[in-house]
Amino acid sequence: MNAEIVCVGTELLLGETVNTHAAFLFQRLAAYGIDVYHHVTVGDNPARLTAALEQAAGRAGIVIVTGGLGPTGDDLTREAIASVTGRPLVLDAAVLAGIEAYFAARGRPMAPGNRKQALFPEGSHILPNPHGTAPGFVLEWAAGRWFVALPGPPRELRPMVDGPLVPFLERWSAAAGGARLVRRVLRVAGLGESEVEHRLQDLFARQGRVTLATYAKDGEVHLRLAVKVVAAPGTVPGVAVPVPGAAAAGGQDAAAAPSAPAAAAGGAAPPAPAAALQELDDVEAEVRRRLGLYVYGRDEETLEEAVGRLLRQRGETVAVAESCTGGRVADRLTNVPGSSAYVMAAVVAYANQAKVQVLGVSPHDLTAHGAVSEPVARAMAAGVRRFFGTDWGVATTGIAGPGGGTPEKPVGTVYVAVDGPGGTRVERHRWLGDRHAVKTRSAQAALLLLYRALVETGTPQAGAGMVRA
Amino acid sequence: MNAEIVCVGTELLLGETVNTHAAFLFQRLAAYGIDVYHHVTVGDNPARLTAALEQAAGRAGIVIVTGGLGPTGDDLTREAIASVTGRPLVLDAAVLAGIEAYFAARGRPMAPGNRKQALFPEGSHILPNPHGTAPGFVLEWAAGRWFVALPGPPRELRPMVDGPLVPFLERWSAAAGGARLVRRVLRVAGLGESEVEHRLQDLFARQGRVTLATYAKDGEVHLRLAVKVVAAPGTVPGVAVPVPGAAAAGGQDAAAAPSAPAAAAGGAAPPAPAAALQELDDVEAEVRRRLGLYVYGRDEETLEEAVGRLLRQRGETVAVAESCTGGRVADRLTNVPGSSAYVMAAVVAYANQAKVQVLGVSPHDLTAHGAVSEPVARAMAAGVRRFFGTDWGVATTGIAGPGGGTPEKPVGTVYVAVDGPGGTRVERHRWLGDRHAVKTRSAQAALLLLYRALVETGTPQAGAGMVRA
Missing domain, CATH: 3.40.980.10 (MoaB/Mog-like domain)
Structure with missing residues (x-):
């Protein structure tokens, strides 16, 4: 069938x-x-x-x-x-x-x-x-x-x-034998596809009933774990047993392998469905152990949803100051239902005047270091946090292109900053690609920096001395 | 071939x-x-x-x-x-x-x-x-x-x-006969697909060498006009003559019809390529005549690019105040290369406090009419324009859902406003669909309102009395 x-x-x-x-x-x-x-x-x-x-x-x-x-x-x-x-x-x-x-x-x-x-x-x-x-x-x-x-x-x-x-x-x-494919997608941000595969090399090599595959998607890597389970005839719906043939089908064309009905299974008795799902859990745990914080979510959870989940759990709020991302960070954060509980406001400060007026960036910093600089990114994150009285401030400033690049700061140079209870974090990036790619990747980097700051900052008091640049 | x-x-x-x-x-x-x-x-x-x-x-x-x-x-x-x-x-x-x-x-x-x-x-x-x-x-x-x-x-x-x-x-x-498909896409916003087809009914019915097709895409309707032209053997590259057989193939499977080499054309002499392109121009002109301002652009031009083109031509600037769209309008405007010349700033005022503090919305209006109301939309557009000293202010306020709806203002109720040299325009919409759809359509409606205001406001002085609500 x-x-x-x-x-x-x-x-x-x-x-x-x-x-x-x-x-x-x-x-x-x-x-x-x-x-x-x-x-x-x-x-x-x-x-x-x-x-x-x-x-x-x-x-x-x-x-x-x-x-x-x-x-x-x-x-x-x-x-x-x-x-x-x-x-x-x-x-x-x-x-x-x-x-x-x-x-x-x-x-x-x-x-x-x-x-x-x-x-x-x-x-x-x-x-x-x-x-x-x-x-x-x-x-x-x-x-x-x-x-x-x-x-x-x-x-x-x-x-x-x-x-x-x-x-x-x-x-x-x-x-078709009552087979179901149980899929889990682990969402990885901040690591390239080849690095993910490198860290999981042996898991890929010896995949059996649980199969693994990676997909690069919008600057993230999605790792799909899947196992086929079959509901034995007469069992209660929702209780399933694995397909005995699936392990042999393995990596190649696994999901397209014919799903042998449980009744037709010869040889060893099929393991209980619990065992197959346990195996899936085990592989997931091992992947998480190796990739650590780079795994931000599972299945359909987006990075903005993961950030929202943490903010909500902690009862904290965020405000955003964007330059090169032009509203993309705020747009993504507010795509999450219920985000009005923790997203207070965002300022897209394209003009320097807006950086000074609303965000309190010092005109001296703008002149001395330029709008695309670590001090300005830092000041924007701190400024928007202060202005709206939120727990967290996120900022982006960079050169999205195609114009505006210089030899020292070529197109794609971007600073993302997060200011929060544990201090300020700033990252400098240099993205390749067109304006669209630079905006997309910068917004992703800003959300990722916020995500990590949230995970690594246990309580508002615990993060002292966490300043990085 | x-x-x-x-x-x-x-x-x-x-x-x-x-x-x-x-x-x-x-x-x-x-x-x-x-x-x-x-x-x-x-x-x-x-x-x-x-x-x-x-x-x-x-x-x-x-x-x-x-x-x-x-x-x-x-x-x-x-x-x-x-x-x-x-x-x-x-x-x-x-x-x-x-x-x-x-x-x-x-x-x-x-x-x-x-x-x-x-x-x-x-x-x-x-x-x-x-x-x-x-x-x-x-x-x-x-x-x-x-x-x-x-x-x-x-x-x-x-x-x-x-x-x-x-x-x-x-x-x-x-x-394959040197045939090329010359395509033109007219981009229509603010009219549904069936309304577009209704207005062009007879053009669809009697399409010949120039074929027409509509595609609904992201809340817009794209109308594709196409004509097949063939470069006659020995002609200068770039000079082409139409495929004689294409007219007969007409609407059905037209582009997949075999492209007869010009040499194999029997009967009437093939019209000069200029004639085919003239026919394309004529159909385009007739479509534009019937759809008027609803055609905002051609081929790859997006609505935000069309808005940018007009702002740039007029040497004018814009600032955005967003509530329910959460940054989407600013994100789209700043996707356009060179937009830093006319996009000054945007404020995503999710919290009412931000609406009052930065945009100067009166707390009385917020209490009396609610954040999702015509007076607040109007005040947001005027407020952001005033605060950043721009020529135009654009605002959105609404209920993106899934929560927050009431019987009088159900989820999907959205006001978009534009404040500019000719006065203020406000529109009330009621979108169906999920949060994503409401954000997308509201941002589209805001950009469209700005586009129309720009087209219809000849000069900063000309628009007096243009207030609509």
């Missing part, structure tokens, strides 16, 4: 839309233990679409088609599935009424093409679409052989997958 | 990486007039990879493979291409020396696997990789039949495509 994804749309092949569906669907299918071996994208061309669906149906039990459910002549998915499965298209009166109501509510005439959005291959289960006019559908066209059609727009596709498609995912997962 | 893209990597099929290569490659190929009919992703599995390459080589003249060039046992691209083409792998001594030097410079021992990165199918042209250890290669394995292998990481792949691959792209483009 494996799946293949077919994305339909000439706009995808023109590069006008980045295909984010595919990654979303792969993640969901992996979580349900449904393997994907192929992903294909084709344009809005009847012959090529039909050929792609035939090939997919020949090699995968579940074919998930995205896009091509719209009202225009270019939208061919329903016709192609009907042709491949030999199921005629039939009109669903309730869906048609819904589409008519949708237009009536908006005071617009319904285009003739929209009528076709109420056509489904005979025997289809309709997946309602509260976010648009195109419902999806699921069709078991032969025993254990499925077609799924989902609408193209992500805001329509995603809720459909996480809503009406779930019972089908559960069913296919059970048919 | 069409192309197929094969992306290799189990991590892609697990959804851990969004495939941004594909869109990048599609855009480049479209610009060179090379059609793509299929895009396939396979895992790190030798049998499936080889099968995918065989199928691709059977239906496309150019097969571009991304990923799988690394040093590990999972990296199988070079072996698979060798197997499909029957070309043995041969060691390139110069590349091997380069890889050895790379490790020596970093004081690390070279892993045995890295040696394999110096192996190439016999007859390959090597594409140097200054950003990593894996060079790419181009192989003409039979007359007019090509394999291209590119490294997986985007920072390695993109410069390779835009550098050493260019002569090959030029050559394939010429072999």
Whole structure:
């Protein structure tokens, strides 16, 4: 019971839309233990679409088609599935009424093409679409052989997958042996990918049931630990046993290895699910031991969320003074729900006047050292903390480029500073890359410096003598 | 001479990486007039990879493979291409020396696997990789039949495509008839996709040589106009004539339609390239006439760049006061190179204290109307403008959620305000969606309000009486 994804749309092949569906669907299918071996994208061309669906149906039990459910002549998915499965298209009166109501509510005439959005291959289960006019559908066209059609727009596709498609995912997962992939992502900041791999060399070399992989992402390194577990037939949902075959599949194509049903397991008795999860915990603990504070969070937790979690736990507040990052640090901090409890204010002091007026940076420092200097970064962090009466002050000042560089301070020279109960920390960086890269990396460095200061400063009194520069 | 893209990597099929290569490659190929009919992703599995390459080589003249060039046992691209083409792998001594030097410079021992990165199918042209250890290669394995292998990481792949691959792209483009797709993107903000399509209905219905398509993107609508032009054999580079067949291909799968070489054109003489480009200009002019100010920019120009362009032309400055957007408006404004010339400062006044202290919002207004109210938005915009002495002040205040909503002011209620030479403009919005969506849309609305104020305010004196709320 494996799946293949077919994305339909000439706009995808023109590069006008980045295909984010595919990654979303792969993640969901992996979580349900449904393997994907192929992903294909084709344009809005009847012959090529039909050929792609035939090939997919020949090699995968579940074919998930995205896009091509719209009202225009270019939208061919329903016709192609009907042709491949030999199921005629039939009109669903309730869906048609819904589409008519949708237009009536908006005071617009319904285009003739929209009528076709109420056509489904005979025997289809309709997946309602509260976010648009195109419902999806699921069709078991032969025993254990499925077609799924989902609408193209992500805001329509995603809720459909996480809503009406779930019972089908559960069913296919059970048919695939009840395997689930348990994933954990450890988020690492401040270390490069090669350094992470170097420190974990032997763990990568001898990975078994628990597999490891690294992904560089937005200046961070994400380390994925995964283990496959299978719910034994008849067990309570949520209690699972590992796949005996998974250890042998190991590093190579591990997640795409066929998931042997627990019933089919020969040889040694499968370890209890607790043992597999224990193994995952053990690997995580070992990774954390080696990477220490560089691991700031797990799974979906972002660096700004980790910072927020610590500030909230400590009942402390922060204010930000930004120059080269232009608001990015504040933007990231305030992306976190509930951040108004600890983010008091930020000042983007692009003009020197603002640095002096609000942040209390001395005009002498600006003249003597320049706006991009350690004393100014330090003064900005201390100044914004003082002005807004917060526990912590964070500052950035640097040359984002493309203009403004000098031989001593080339483009990419950036100071980040944190002023807090334990003193002031300042770091000088020299980033490569364009303006966007310099802003992104500087904001990341500032949040990381704050994160470390929070972790290393046990209590407001404990950090005396912690000044670094 | 069409192309197929094969992306290799189990991590892609697990959804851990969004495939941004594909869109990048599609855009480049479209610009060179090379059609793509299929895009396939396979895992790190030798049998499936080889099968995918065989199928691709059977239906496309150019097969571009991304990923799988690394040093590990999972990296199988070079072996698979060798197997499909029957070309043995041969060691390139110069590349091997380069890889050895790379490790020596970093004081690390070279892993045995890295040696394999110096192996190439016999007859390959090597594409140097200054950003990593894996060079790419181009192989003409039979007359007019090509394999291209590119490294997986985007920072390695993109410069390779835009550098050493260019002569090959030029050559394939010429072999495909010298067709180029000339694209123009008109960027629309403040109108929904369906409204844009409604206003341009007849243009969509009767599109001919110039094709139109809309894409909703980050709260904007991008309207793509495209026309295919072919450089006639022997003409000066840069002078092109349109593809005669393109008009017939029309809306459906237009860009993926085979590009007939100009020489093969029968019937009517092809119009001069100037005529095709004139037609593009005419369609653009008609679209602009119908959408007016909603078209803020063209091609890559972002809304913040359009705002920057106007501020710079007028020699004016801006300051920003943000509450619910938390720095997003300032971040976007300062993403533009040279923005330090007109962005003076921003204040993220999350706490009411900051609204009073820096922005001069009256505590009475905060109590009587609440922080999320028209008077406070108005006072923030005027206050930040006054405090920093700028020509324009922009403000946002609202409830980004998930907490903080009330029956009168539910989550998503946002005021954006602009204070400038022509008076103050305020808009109330009610966004649906999560915190991220509310921040994004509010920042977009604030920039749009500033853009319109700039366009509609001819001179600092002209706008009297322009107050709106």
